[in-house]
Amino acid sequence: MASLPNIGRIGLIGDPVAHSLSPAFQQAAFDVCGIPIRYELLHTPSGELDERMRQLRGGGFSGANVTVPHKEFFFDAVDERSAVAERAGAVNTIICDSGRLYGENTDVFGFAESLRAKDFPFDTSLAIILGAGGAARGVVVALLESDIKRVIVANRTPSRAERLASDLDDPRISICGINESVAIASEACLLINATSIGWNDDQLPIDPIIFSSVDASTLAYDLTYRKTNFLQQAEQHGLQTMDGLAMLVHQGARSFELWTAQPAPVQIMLDAAVTARDSRG
Numbered sequence: 001m002a003s004l005p006n007i008g009r010i011g012l013i014g015d016p017v018a019h020s021l022s023p024a025f026q027q028a029a030f031d032v033c034g035i036p037i038r039y040e041l042l043h044t045p046s047g048e049l050d051e052r053m054r055q056l057r058g059g060g061f062s063g064a065n066v067t068v069p070h071k072e073f074f075f076d077a078v079d080e081r082s083a084v085a086e087r088a089g090a091v092n093t094i095i096c097d098s099g100r101l102y103g104e105n106t107d108v109f110g111f112a113e114s115l116r117a118k119d120f121p122f123d124t125s126l127a128i129i130l131g132a133g134g135a136a137r138g139v140v141v142a143l144l145e146s147d148i149k150r151v152i153v154a155n156r157t158p159s160r161a162e163r164l165a166s167d168l169d170d171p172r173i174s175i176c177g178i179n180e181s182v183a184i185a186s187e188a189c190l191l192i193n194a195t196s197i198g199w200n201d202d203q204l205p206i207d208p209i210i211f212s213s214v215d216a217s218t219l220a221y222d223l224t225y226r227k228t229n230f231l232q233q234a235e236q237h238g239l240q241t242m243d244g245l246a247m248l249v250h251q252g253a254r255s256f257e258l259w260t261a262q263p264a265p266v267q268i269m270l271d272a273a274v275t276a277r278d279s280r281g
């Protein structure tokens with residue numbers, strides 16, 4: 001009989017974690033690959049982070065995903081980080097190796113891969129990003145690494161966009177006020193909502209006039225993995241739209257490959273994520 005891969009515990013560290021779709025699509029991947037583990041929900045309030053670190057170093061774990069609000073904590077806490085995690089300023093994937101912890105940021109890969117799958121023309125495109133938090137920073141890194149022509153970061157709090165641009169220090173990045181971006185929207189091929197208001201049904205991060213200002217071929221992308229008001233309004237104006245589910249699954253697929261050293265069954269993971277999301281309504 002073929003021996004089963006020897007993989008230790010793996011799960012999702014965050015607070016909260018109960019809502020996450022990761023267990024559904026990670027478990028589907030482990031099951032189809034014959035890896036006999038349960039992807040765990042590792043609910044970790046801030047006061048329990050030291051204990052969680054001890055567990056990760058203790059030898060029973062192969063790795064973990066990290067979600068809100070601990071990506072910056074693990075950025076500081078791991079022993080070594082990838083160059084991409086350094087640029088993004090956050091760690092969302094941990095690989096455990098003989099008591100040492102290696103930190104990666106697969107959100108960056110996930111976002112870029114979701115657009116590569118659509119043959120997005122990075123090198124000729126201007127992207128406008130609404131938001132300048134942790135997710136927006138990962139998106140900007142992904143776009144820069146994918147040879148985007150130009151990126152404009154527009155945030156409600158201008159100082160946060162200024163900090164992002166100054167940290168990443170790339171001549172292709174510029175910043176503007178959130179509603180000022182309407183004036184240059186006609187040049188954009190990609191309009192990304194990386195703010196956290198996608199979960200509020202009625203709110204928009206920007207004046208909806210932007211949807212009349214952009215070209216009909218513009219892709220409106222919302223990192224939230226549901227049909228947000230932002231995406232609904234974009235669709236009503238005839239734009240192409242994309243939600244954050246593919247990004248979520250591609251980041252998870254990359255994490256799976258780092259833990260298991262085998263190719264991720266991406267389509268199975270995508271199908272499982274869609275089923276889990278739809279079953280929650």
Ligand code: NDP
Binds near residue numbers: 110198199205225251
């Ligand atoms: P942060 O809290 O770090 O940043 C939130 C951002 O939203 C800030 O730029 C903030 O602006 C802006 N914002 C919040 N409220 C408003 C408002 N009312 N009007 C305008 N702007 C607002 O969050 P993250 O960056 O970590 O996450 C952002 C989103 O991305 C979340 O919805 C998250 O679920 C999603 N995400 C999706 C992933 C995926 O795989 N699909 C991966 C990671 C995140 P300000 O600075 O002015 O406060």
